[in-house]
Amino acid sequence: MIIDHQADLTLAVELAMARTPDPRLREVMAALVRHAHAFVREVRPTDEEFERGIDFLIGIGQATDEKKNEVVLAADVLGISSLVGLLNKPLDGVRTAPALLGPFWRRNAPECAPGDSIVRCAVEGERLLVRGSVRDPAGRPIAGARIDVWQASPVGLYENQDDGQPEMNLRGLFTADAAGAYHFETVRPAGYPVPTDGPVGDLLRAQRRHPYRPAHIHFMVTAPGHATLVTQIFADEQDRLETDVTFGVLEPLVARFEPKEGGNLQVLRCDFVLEAGETRIPKAPIP
């Protein structure tokens, strides 16, 4: 159609896309155009602002490399990752609540035996013993469930961000025993700032937002016949629980790091409930 007025544009684009054979792609793109056009009509960007928006998108792509996924980070700090997670798995008080995957999960974490430590170099910090179980909603143990763990160091860096840590430090893959139980040793993670050397950092500074996440440990729990659980467990005494820059903290995911008497050791219990479903392994944000 020939455009007479800006109001015609949305219909023109919808008509142009109307023959898309894939019904889901047709639905998604129609909604995207509808909402994007409404956004543009509300914001009325100047030409300079439009260029700036395009530069932001180019920038998050260009800032993405083998060490960092700036596009995932942008989705995280805008609350989109957490929103997708909660829409797909609303809190139901039974299955373990989800939390965003974040930009640092890697495939092929080292296979570990029960009780192994995931600390692969000398690290100063408080020793932490993590233990728990994997069960179905009826409370039956899921023997053989796989528990993929990753976390930041006591100074708040993942191994891929830190030349001082060996490959795959503070990452490990455990298998639940016949009672669905697992345990491992690690060091207490610190809260950390998300990377701020790219366009997302520029945005956070412009918005006067701090870049910190409260201390947490990431888990991905899988078992055949069960929906994959991606979540995080947060330390309860952290002061940034309510202002997590990625909006990942849910009340059921806050846990107590219990000091154990007689030494530099804390204990964290993390029990997981998986619902029936399909095992889907997410795309890794970094290799």
Ligand SMILES: [Fe+2]
């Ligand atoms: Fe993290």
